Amino acid sequence: MTYQLDEQVGFLLRRAHQRHTALFAEHMPAGLTPTQFSALARLNERGPMSQNLLGREIAVDAATIKGVVDRLVTRGLVAVAPDQEDLRRVTVSLTEEGVAFVAECIPIAQEVSELTLAPLADRERTQLLADLDRLASGVQPEARSPSS
Amino acid sequence: MTYQLDEQVGFLLRRAHQRHTALFAEHMPAGLTPTQFSALARLNERGPMSQNLLGREIAVDAATIKGVVDRLVTRGLVAVAPDQEDLRRVTVSLTEEGVAFVAECIPIAQEVSELTLAPLADRERTQLLADLDRLASGVQPEARSPSS
């Protein structure tokens, strides 16, 4: 009875994410998706790594990262090579073109973040990011226990 | 250089939404998805409406709502009927089974919302929901203008 869809976290998270995605698509070049950019940004931050690890690093499962990497390879932004030490692994790394491309995209990504957060004041932004991180991590608020 | 993927709103929104979806899947019966439930909940709140309007009411585009409604029809939770006044429209309504099913699901949905928000204290929850709503709506904070 008292259930209001518009007040549910899940629904609000979906709509907020939806607006961010729209802003991203509007400002990023050549149909680069948020997930694709995340992969590029992570490789840029941490260097080459196996495909599965890259997926873990950006919270994308093994089945999904496969397609993401494939598309980045097609665009020439990323290269894959077999790992010598572990024959199961495929190492993913940025190409020269990929490095240059990420450099171009980062300022745009920052602008998109800014536009997404535009409705909030600085203090609120900081708080929101911290809270979202806790939601994403599922951190339990320390139950007041005698220990510690 | 100073770009940190883990601190970007878009990335955090995606991960928070991801955790919510996982909790939803874990607790909801029979593989009902958040989007499917949103449709049912909206029909329950507002009564029968055209398929496109239902999509608008839950922020899902026309192409997507088609598939959602089709699956709900297959499950027997929803029925579609041609609108007499407007021959383009298809009216979507809950079936008896659908009404009973939503009633069962609502308490579970509330539990999922509770679990999703578990990392936050009450005051933080209220603030987060308000902020997410503003992000989703893209409301511009009134620039301090002389007028009004």
Add this chain to the structure above:
DNA sequence: AGATATTCATTCGTGTACACATGAAAGTCG
């Protein structure tokens, strides 16, 4: 070493999510 378990990459199937195009039906305006 040998049996067992885990990891990695891949494939399949299902379900959003959205851009774009199309045809039928309304609505609008001169």
Add this chain to the structure above:
DNA sequence: CGACTTTCATGTGTACACGAATGAATATCT
């Protein structure tokens, strides 16, 4: 009324997103 525009439903194509299964390679443990 007739031309123009908008709305509605639908279809196509692309891109996540994830569960489940598979086979090869590696790790673990006795």
